[in-house]
Structures are given as structure tokens and as C-alpha cells.
Amino acid sequence: MAKEYETVIGLEVHVELAARTKIFCGCSTAFGGSPNSHTCPVCTGMPGSLPVLNRKVLEYAVAVGLATNCNITRYCKFDRKNYFYPDNPQNYQISQLYLPICRDGWVEIETEGGTKKVGIHEIHMEEDAGKLIHDEWDDCTLVDYNRSGVPLIEIVSEPDMRNADEVIAYLEKLRLTIQYLGASDCKLQEGSMRADVNLSVRQKGTEEFGTRTEMKNLNSFRAIARAIEGERNRQIDLLEAGESVVQETRRWDDAKETSYAMRSKEDAQDYRYFPDPDLTPVSISDSFLEEIRARQPEMPEEKKKRYREEFDIPDYDIGIITGSKQMADIFEATVALGSQPKKVSNWLMVETLRLLKEKEMDPEDIRFSPENLARLIALTEDKAINSTVAKEVFEVMFEEDVDPEKYVEEKGLKMVSDEGALRKAVEEVIAANPQSVQDYRNGKEKAIGFLVGQTMKAMKGKADPGSVNRLLKELLS
Amino acid sequence: MELLSLSAVELATAIREGKTTAVEAMKAVMERIDQTEGQYHCYVTVDREGALRRAEETQKKLEAGTLAGPLAGVPVAVKDNLCTEGMLTTCASKILENFVPTYSAEAVRNLERAGAVLIGKTNMDEFAMGSTTETSAYGVTRNPKDLEHVPGGSSGGSAAAVAAEECFFALGSDTGGSIRQPASFCGVVGMKPTYGTVSRYGLVAYGSSLDQIGPLCKTVEDCAVILEAISSYDSKDSTSMDRKDTDFSSALAEDVRGMRIGIPRDYFGEGLDPEVKTAVLAAAELLREAGAVVEEFDLSLVDYAIPTYYTIAAAEASSNLERFDGIKYGFRAEARGLHQMYKATRSQGFGSEVKRRIMLGSFVLSSGYYDAYYLKALRVKAMIKKAFDDAFSKYDCILGPTAPTTAPRLGESLADPIKMYLGDIYTISANLAGLPGICVPCGQDGKGLPIGLQLLGDCFQEKKLLRAAYTYEQLRKETAAGTGER
Incomplete structure (x- = not known):
């Protein structure tokens, strides 16, 4: 008999915040703009430049945390995640590892299977990276730093979801909550909301988690549902064949409905996280918290x-x-x-x-x-x-x-309310349709509908069907 | 009037009184540079034309009455890790050999507002990593007091330029003693203010939590006036402090009566040159005679300062220097493919001391070692701060040597980096604890090399340091006049 498997899913959701300026400088976050027009020494990583936290970003992050029942970290810090890539001008991303702004929250979701709580492990603030543009003509790669420093929050769920329905319900719940807060427009297609799916399978009834994979490049709810189905099946097939699941990051190709490995845990980088010495720790005061609480819609x-x-x-x-x-x-x-x-x-x-x-x-x-x-x-x-x-x-x-x-x-779409004109039209329709008149008088109630339609047509639709009906009945009685 | 021997304040006064002009002062500096720069090599960049043009503009503004800053017309040299708009800023590294910033550091802008006129950029240890100015990619700077010796570092170019009268004052940066130690070796005054007093915006970071900008100059009075000019609250620097007490020149009184001065026994133990010890203790005696209460005490944890400092500074540096990758600015090595380009650029662009510290820093931050090294260092840092808090509950100032020796000979230090690191023992605690520290000349050794006295104060107590240093400087002048020594 085939074994029964259970899918275990946790989500990492990136949300681009609606702040008008970037997280650590005053540059605009507006979409578009010619390459590198929304940049300054800070968001292009010039030597000597320093980051300063945008208060609006903190407000949004706290608002989302409160709306998802999180504990707000009263003394939080920013950390540097070090890795070399040209879209990242300092070669480190400013994020939060050790003391994220929100922890231990939950949201309630509703599916056909009933309602359930999905835990939120943490929410942290971080900066977005720039965009690489590959120039096929000149065989070179150019960088646009307009997106560099655009504020994001990452919402990390607990591994509490068991199927695609729950995942979609969770994402819809997050999206709705965040839209209500005005903290983001949360559009998956445009990338202002991005979800990475961590998925593992285990035999039903076991407590221990299986080895998980992380799936990226999911641009719609439909793609997420399909990727979950695909990955679940892939992992079960592996296990059934006596092989094991490799902990790795995979990229979903929605057109081909298949995923392929991007990098495994073995070649995972050591990000050498440490507290960013350029940013002083953020102390959340009672009054700040109260201010945000009072403003929650x-x-x-x-x-x-x-x-x-x-x-x-x-x-x-x-x-x-x-x-x-x-x-x-x-x-x-x-x-x-x-x-x-x-x-x-x-x-x-x-x-x-x-x-x-x-x-x-x-x-x-x-x-x-x-x-x-x-x-x-x-x-x-x-x-x-x-x-x-x-x-x-x-x-x-x-x-x-x-x-x-x-x-x-x-x-000229106003109804004709002139009783005389209407009466005239009705009389004309009666005269022109003796058969229907006869049918009606013989007790075929439905015939009146045809006569109403003919009158409306004669009136070019600008008559009240109720009045037409009334007049017809009156004249035919 | 011998222009070049004037202090910055004296020159500003002479210019204000019409006895000389900003242009004459700048021309005198350029003449001196022509005569001596070939020997000393204090500068990476001398912006000859720009400097004269700026001096002319400043003089015009002075005459029109639109500029009345305390340093109006005074030529200044700036360490080459401070960004200067439109002027090459190399950090003495090949990797920034062609980097021209689009903006000026806040401290430089503050100086310009005060009327100072930029001469050019001074030599330093590459990315401020070193104690001798020998790690510069653009050649060593020599000590103007003795060409066979180093000027100290990392702000060696700035200290040497002041000592050689190739400028009237200079800015340096101090991460572990990089202002105070070269000041000591070159016989000038140098001060590192409390962390957060001078904006770091535009200072190319080495150890962000330790870096501070400060003056190198001829007198304690200059020091106070310059510090007053460069201090500011800057919303562009999160670590900047909004201080209301930056009227430092108000502290220049010759009076130490009742001032409590502590001398840490730990600073006078093994490794301290006897001549340095004698000179420093003589300085303490002079202050005692002037009414200060001087006593010895035990400052704990002194031995832990160096490993703690090199762990934290290297960790921060390893991350701070990641941005130098050949992509956006600076030197780029030719190579096939992104990762090859990164490797080649950084291998060729950085010198060996910088690479050593990047590797050390990457190691202490790496997974599995972070807790054992970096976190432990942060805990020790907090304990060192506590030890100083205890000391400053009893003393207004802590007095000791700036460095264990006078300036070493060229080429002696880099062969043994550990020994070089140990030379920072008296200065680095101030950076770890965020404290202000000042170095004032207090004599010379048998070879005629200068010795520096260091005074450390509690956070925000620069005025106490300046008063003690000013009093000592005046007393020493009187004593020296009596004995014919200088």
C-alpha cells in the first residue's frame, strides 16, 4: 500500500513598502525613471556615505507587525549580510538577523478545511537591490541602482501550512491586511509582493520534518499553487524511489511547469552577518507604539x-x-x-x-x-x-x-416620461401586432413580454418598462 | 613676520588684521612644499592651482566682509580618506587611484564654512591601516624631525605636514590612535574627540564604530578652535551626537587647581621606553605643581584592549571595504568573468596590510567563529568602557604616554606586524570606549625625537582635556624658555 504523505509549507514573503523615499536615504522610490536617476552617494555605495533610517519604514513595519499579532521588538538592530554581487553596491545588504522588528505573530486563515492560525516567525526590514541589465549588443552588463535601497519587509511564517489552498489563503490574508494598512499595494505581478515557498514532505503521522527546498520566482497565486503541487510530487517521487531530498534553492519555471536547482546548501554562502555599526539601534518608545496603534485603520x-x-x-x-x-x-x-x-x-x-x-x-x-x-x-x-x-x-x-x-x-439617454408619447407608442405596437394581442387576450400571459419589448424598441430603450407594462395592460383590458 | 611659524589662530588673526593675506599664506605654503616635499612626501595630492584660486576667493570674501570664520584664510591639509568634491581621494590605495568624489565630507565642509583653505590631501597608511604611513601605495612619508624615522600613522602625512610647516593645520582620522600617535612622533598636537562629535559622513570607513575625525596642529589653542569648527550634529550620520557644548575654545584657561588626574600604573610597565617614561612623569609633576591632584591607580583590562580592538576593527573593515570591487569606481583589473574580475581587482588593488586585516575580519565574522571572537570582543569592549567609567568617577583626566616609544626607523615595523600592533596599546582603549584623547608634545629623547603626552577624558569632557593640555603647554613653554630648550 502506498504511503500517505503530508506537505509542510512555510513562506518567506517580501513586501515593498509604500514609503515615498528609500529606506536609508532621501531618494525617490517611484517606479520607472531613467536608469540611476533616483540615486545618491548612499544608495550607490559611494565611499564615505552613511545610511540613516527612514522613520516611515519603521512605522509601516510596526503597523504590519501589530496587525499580524506580533510582539514588537523594543530594541531592534540592523545587520549587514555580506555577499558580492554587482546589484548590491556596498556588497552587503542591510537587513535584520539578530533582533528583527517583529516576532511571534499569527494570522487566521479560512479555507474549505475550516479556519486555522498560521504563525509568523518574524518580520524584518531590509533594503532592495539594484537591477542588472544585460546588453546583448555590447555584450556587457549595466547596473541601474534606482531600486537599490527601496524599503522592504520580509515576513517569515512558521511551517504551518499543509496545502496550496492554505498558502493562497495566507497570502491573501497578508495582502489584504497590508493593503488595509496602506503599507504596500502588494502586487505579485509587479513584484511589490514576492513569495518564496519552503516545502518538505513527511509521512503522515510523523513529527519530524523532512528535508526542505526553497522555491523562488513565483509571480502569481496560480504559479504558487502549481509549484507547490509540482514540488510535492517531485519530493514524494524521490522518496518513493529510495532517494533523498537535497536541501537547495530551486527556481520555478511556470511556462514549463517545472523547477530546477539554483544552488544547494553545500555551496551556500557564509553571509558573515554582524550588527551594522553605521546604524544606531532603534529603541521603540511607548509613545511611538501608541501613536502607530492609534493610527491603525x-x-x-x-x-x-x-x-x-x-x-x-x-x-x-x-x-x-x-x-x-x-x-x-x-x-x-x-x-x-x-x-x-x-x-x-x-x-x-x-x-x-x-x-x-x-x-x-x-x-x-x-x-x-x-x-x-x-x-x-x-x-x-x-x-x-x-x-x-x-x-x-x-x-x-x-x-x-x-x-x-x-x-x-x-x-440623450433620459427616459421619456411624457405619458402621451408613451401611450401613442403603445397604441401603435398594439395595432401592429394583432396576433400577440390575440394571444394575450386568450390567456397567454407571456405574450405581453413581447409587446413590452416592441414598445421599448420603438422608444429606443428610453422608456420605463414598468410604465409600458402598465399601459399595455390598461389598453388591452 | 615669519608666516610659516605662526599657529592657525595667529595666522587667522594676522589675516583679519590685514597684516597678511590668505594668498600670501598659501604662497608661503607652496614655497615650503617646493623646498621640502621632495624629502618628506607628506602629500598624495597638492592641488596647487586650486589652492591658490581658493585662497584668492577667500581673500576677496574677507575683504568684502562676507566671511568672518575663525579660520578664514588659513591653509589646511586633509587626510586622503576624507572625501573632497572634485579632488582625488585615494585612501593611499591603488584601488582608489582614480577616485574623485562627487561630494565633500561634512567635516571638510565645516572647515570651508569656517574659512579654511584646502591645500591638498595628505599621505596615510592604506585605508588608515597601519601605524607608520609605510603601507601607503604612494610611498612612505618621512618624519621631518629625522628623515630616517617614520612619522607614525595612520595620519602620518597630516602630522608630518604640520611639523614640516607644509600647512598650518591638518585633519586626520583616529580609529586606534591614528591622530594621537603620529602627533606624538612628529611633535605636534593631535586630538580625537568623543565618538559622535564630528560627523563621519564622507570619511571613508575603516572601523565605523571606532573612527573619529580630529585636528593635528601646532598648539592646544588651535586644537580647540579647529575642533569647534568641525564639530556638528549631522542628520546624515546616525552616530552623530547633538551636542550643545562644542564651544571648546572657552576651555582655554591656564588653571588645573583641584583637577584630579589619574596615572594608570598599567601604562608604565614593561615595553615602555625609559626616556618616554621620564618625560611623561615630568609632565605629570609639572601639572601637580600647578595645583592638580595627581595619583596613581590601576586601570584594569589594559592587556585585553589590543586583541579586542583588532577583532572589532578588522571585522568592520572586512565589510566596509567590500564596496571596492572594480564595479562602480576606482581601479579595475582586466579579467574574464565577474568573479575573476573581483579577485584580480582586489588582489592587485589592496596592499598586504589591508588584505591581512580583511582576512582577519572575515574570519572572526564567519559562521562558527562569530561568537567566539566577534561577540566576545564586543563584550570585552563593554567591560573596558566600564573600567573607564569607574576611573572617571574618580578622575577628571587620565595621564600617560601616547606611545611606548618614539618614532621607529623606517622599515623596522612592517616586518613584525604583531609588534606594530602592540604599539597601539595606550591609544586604542579610547576608541573602544568612545573617549576623547589629546596628545601634546612633552619633550624629546636622546636622538632628538619627540615624545607625546596623552590625556584621556570621559565622554564629552573635551574641555577638561583642553584645559589640562593648555595649562601644561603654557607651563612647558615657560620652563623651556628658562632652560633654553624647546
Whole structure:
């Protein structure tokens, strides 16, 4: 009988913080910019330059630590990780090994298997490296230090996850939490969130961990799920064949759905970590901690609870809306402008989600303003436009954030509320469709639908279907 | 008026009073350099044209009344490990043979604000690693008092330039005694302030937790005025201190009555040259006669200072010097492939003393040895600081020799690096504990080589040191005048 295996997974997640300046100098962290335009003596490792910690980075790191139930290290230090590579101008990376800013936290995740806590071993602050650009024409390599010194936190989980679902749920939980804090936009594709997967397998029921590998280059949740499946199978195959797993770093190739070894533990470098003497230890005062605590926004769980109490909308909708900071912000702002919560929720749940899916966008990319959504809802409430027109207008609004009132006006999409004109159109439709009229009068209720449709067509969609229905019934009775 | 023999303060006064000009002073320096630099080799770079142009600009500003700094118009030499915008900065290493910084060190900028005029860059031990200025990639500097002897190091070029009157004062850096020891060997005044007093921004790091910039000059008064000018809180240096008490020239009073001076017995034991011992004890006696309370005491842990220092300094240096890799600036060796290029560049670019310390530092930080060496050294460092805290609860100053001997002959030291390292015994504790220390000339040996007196103070107590040193300097002048000695 085949043995049963259990997968053990821990994650190292790098998150690029939203600070406008770099972690140890005043250079901009803005994306883009011509090569080496966002640099200074500090982030290019010039002789004699010195790092100074950006307070904003500390604030974000502490905020993330508090939101993930970590202990905040009141006396923390920076360490140098020494290794030679040209993307790293000092040939050491400033990071935290011995006294990281946050330790011993957890987040709760929800999967089909139920809820569970995933432990967070530590969160530390560090600097990003520059970018190497290989010039094929000149056969040389150039370095762009714009990214050098961009602030990162690395969130190291405990080996608490057992399958891809849990990993995805954990990552989504982290992403949502960090987005709520405004500490990062956490986009995997763009690299502002990067996850390395540490995975091992063991026979079910055993306590001891198997030998683990570390998987890099995972750029989407889908790639992560596939890499976990692939690596689990690879390790089990090895063990079943009587071989052993080698502790190594592997690179996932999502296109080929396979991984290959980058370096094994044997040729792992000795990073010669030691406290950076250029940076004084950071003492976190009570008042600093209180300041950050007081500034923590309402987190997803609290928001859900409040929505349930305040708004009469389905639990499923609450889950989706609070599942994105941007959605929740739009929802609340639109409601605050006087729109009925249920109507707002409907627009987000139906049309917004449909368009996001169609255009392969994230909720974070939503561009329309709460003001315009509120106006659109008001237009339908006032029966100035019907729902078909409203959907049309919304599509334009979703793309360009137009003012629906102006748009409806300009395009002449307002409903015809002139009873005389409507009555005339209905009479014409009755006259032109004797067969349907006959069917209806013979008790075929459905025939009225066809007549409504014909009237709407005659009115070019600018009629209230309810009024049309009422008039038809009146004239046919 | 013999311009070159004036102190920095005297020259600034003469310029202010219109008795001479910044340009005349700079021309006098250049003439002296023409005469003697061939023998002494104090400088790596003499920026002749730039220096004269800067002197002219300074003089114009002085005459226009837009510059009134305390050192206005005074020519200064700067150690070649301090970045100077647009001026070659080599750290006396081949690996930086072509490095021209895009910015100036904060201390250099402070000097420029005070009106001092940069002459050029002084020779030193490569990356400040050495005690003789013989490890420079650009040739040795000779002691102006005796050409067969070294000027000390690592700020040997700065000390020699002051002694040879090839400048009016100079800046050096002190990681384990690199200002005080060459000051002692060349017979000038040198001071290392409390760690954090002078910004390290723009000082090419050797041992970051130990490095401090300080003056080398002719008199204690100059020392106070220069230190006042270069001290500043700098938000670009995390280890910089926001001190409100940097009006050091206010301490220049000839008065040591009631001052408690401790003499550590441990500093007068084996290895101390008898002539040095005699001169230093005579200095203590002079201060006692002037009203100081002088007594001997036991300063513990003295023997541990050298291994502790060489562990910490080498560890930090091994990491600090990683950036010199041939990629971004400086020397690059031709080689095929990245790692070959790294190896060739660093093998050819660094001298043997630097390589020795990089290897030592890499070793003490490596996995498996970190706790046994580096962490232990940090613990001993804390204990040494504690020993000084205890001493300074009883004494205002600690008095002793700066170095166990006078300047050794050229070529004697590098053959036996351990012996050279042992020569730092009296100076390195101040760096480990972050303390200020000053070296003042206190006589000469039978061969006419200068002897230096060292005074150490508690952190932030530079003023006590300056008062004691100033009093001693004045007393010695009077005594020397009496006996016809100088």
C-alpha cells in the first residue's frame, strides 16, 4: 500500500513598502525613471556615505507587525549580510538577523478545511537591490541602482501550512491586511509582493520534518499553487524511489511547469552577518507604539462585523466587498453620499465584478469615483434612466469615470416620461401586432413580454418598462 | 613676520588684521612644499592651482566682509580618506587611484564654512591601516624631525605636514590612535574627540564604530578652535551626537587647581621606553605643581584592549571595504568573468596590510567563529568602557604616554606586524570606549625625537582635556624658555 504523505509549507514573503523615499536615504522610490536617476552617494555605495533610517519604514513595519499579532521588538538592530554581487553596491545588504522588528505573530486563515492560525516567525526590514541589465549588443552588463535601497519587509511564517489552498489563503490574508494598512499595494505581478515557498514532505503521522527546498520566482497565486503541487510530487517521487531530498534553492519555471536547482546548501554562502555599526539601534518608545496603534485603520474582520450590523446586505456581498480595501472604500463613500447600501452593493457585486473579470483587473485598479456611482444610482432611483441604460453608462464610467448625469444628458439617454408619447407608442405596437394581442387576450400571459419589448424598441430603450407594462395592460383590458 | 611659524589662530588673526593675506599664506605654503616635499612626501595630492584660486576667493570674501570664520584664510591639509568634491581621494590605495568624489565630507565642509583653505590631501597608511604611513601605495612619508624615522600613522602625512610647516593645520582620522600617535612622533598636537562629535559622513570607513575625525596642529589653542569648527550634529550620520557644548575654545584657561588626574600604573610597565617614561612623569609633576591632584591607580583590562580592538576593527573593515570591487569606481583589473574580475581587482588593488586585516575580519565574522571572537570582543569592549567609567568617577583626566616609544626607523615595523600592533596599546582603549584623547608634545629623547603626552577624558569632557593640555603647554613653554630648550 502506498504511503500517505503530508506537505509542510512555510513562506518567506517580501513586501515593498509604500514609503515615498528609500529606506536609508532621501531618494525617490517611484517606479520607472531613467536608469540611476533616483540615486545618491548612499544608495550607490559611494565611499564615505552613511545610511540613516527612514522613520516611515519603521512605522509601516510596526503597523504590519501589530496587525499580524506580533510582539514588537523594543530594541531592534540592523545587520549587514555580506555577499558580492554587482546589484548590491556596498556588497552587503542591510537587513535584520539578530533582533528583527517583529516576532511571534499569527494570522487566521479560512479555507474549505475550516479556519486555522498560521504563525509568523518574524518580520524584518531590509533594503532592495539594484537591477542588472544585460546588453546583448555590447555584450556587457549595466547596473541601474534606482531600486537599490527601496524599503522592504520580509515576513517569515512558521511551517504551518499543509496545502496550496492554505498558502493562497495566507497570502491573501497578508495582502489584504497590508493593503488595509496602506503599507504596500502588494502586487505579485509587479513584484511589490514576492513569495518564496519552503516545502518538505513527511509521512503522515510523523513529527519530524523532512528535508526542505526553497522555491523562488513565483509571480502569481496560480504559479504558487502549481509549484507547490509540482514540488510535492517531485519530493514524494524521490522518496518513493529510495532517494533523498537535497536541501537547495530551486527556481520555478511556470511556462514549463517545472523547477530546477539554483544552488544547494553545500555551496551556500557564509553571509558573515554582524550588527551594522553605521546604524544606531532603534529603541521603540511607548509613545511611538501608541501613536502607530492609534493610527491603525479598521481591519477586514472588524469591518465585516460592522457591515453586518449596519447594512442590510447579504453576508456573501460583505465578504467580497471587505475583501478589497478599494471596494470597501468605494462602498462606504458611496453610502455616505446617500445611496442605499443594497443598491451600492449590487453595482459592486454584479457589474463591477463582471467588468473586472472581463478586463483582467484587480479591485485595487478600480478608477470610478464614489460620487459618480452615487449619481448613477440616483438616476435609476429617479427613473431618469432604466436599468439597461444604466448598465451602459456604468461601463463608460468604469473605463473613464465620467459624470453619469452629464453623460446621460449629452447622449440623450433620459427616459421619456411624457405619458402621451408613451401611450401613442403603445397604441401603435398594439395595432401592429394583432396576433400577440390575440394571444394575450386568450390567456397567454407571456405574450405581453413581447409587446413590452416592441414598445421599448420603438422608444429606443428610453422608456420605463414598468410604465409600458402598465399601459399595455390598461389598453388591452 | 615669519608666516610659516605662526599657529592657525595667529595666522587667522594676522589675516583679519590685514597684516597678511590668505594668498600670501598659501604662497608661503607652496614655497615650503617646493623646498621640502621632495624629502618628506607628506602629500598624495597638492592641488596647487586650486589652492591658490581658493585662497584668492577667500581673500576677496574677507575683504568684502562676507566671511568672518575663525579660520578664514588659513591653509589646511586633509587626510586622503576624507572625501573632497572634485579632488582625488585615494585612501593611499591603488584601488582608489582614480577616485574623485562627487561630494565633500561634512567635516571638510565645516572647515570651508569656517574659512579654511584646502591645500591638498595628505599621505596615510592604506585605508588608515597601519601605524607608520609605510603601507601607503604612494610611498612612505618621512618624519621631518629625522628623515630616517617614520612619522607614525595612520595620519602620518597630516602630522608630518604640520611639523614640516607644509600647512598650518591638518585633519586626520583616529580609529586606534591614528591622530594621537603620529602627533606624538612628529611633535605636534593631535586630538580625537568623543565618538559622535564630528560627523563621519564622507570619511571613508575603516572601523565605523571606532573612527573619529580630529585636528593635528601646532598648539592646544588651535586644537580647540579647529575642533569647534568641525564639530556638528549631522542628520546624515546616525552616530552623530547633538551636542550643545562644542564651544571648546572657552576651555582655554591656564588653571588645573583641584583637577584630579589619574596615572594608570598599567601604562608604565614593561615595553615602555625609559626616556618616554621620564618625560611623561615630568609632565605629570609639572601639572601637580600647578595645583592638580595627581595619583596613581590601576586601570584594569589594559592587556585585553589590543586583541579586542583588532577583532572589532578588522571585522568592520572586512565589510566596509567590500564596496571596492572594480564595479562602480576606482581601479579595475582586466579579467574574464565577474568573479575573476573581483579577485584580480582586489588582489592587485589592496596592499598586504589591508588584505591581512580583511582576512582577519572575515574570519572572526564567519559562521562558527562569530561568537567566539566577534561577540566576545564586543563584550570585552563593554567591560573596558566600564573600567573607564569607574576611573572617571574618580578622575577628571587620565595621564600617560601616547606611545611606548618614539618614532621607529623606517622599515623596522612592517616586518613584525604583531609588534606594530602592540604599539597601539595606550591609544586604542579610547576608541573602544568612545573617549576623547589629546596628545601634546612633552619633550624629546636622546636622538632628538619627540615624545607625546596623552590625556584621556570621559565622554564629552573635551574641555577638561583642553584645559589640562593648555595649562601644561603654557607651563612647558615657560620652563623651556628658562632652560633654553624647546
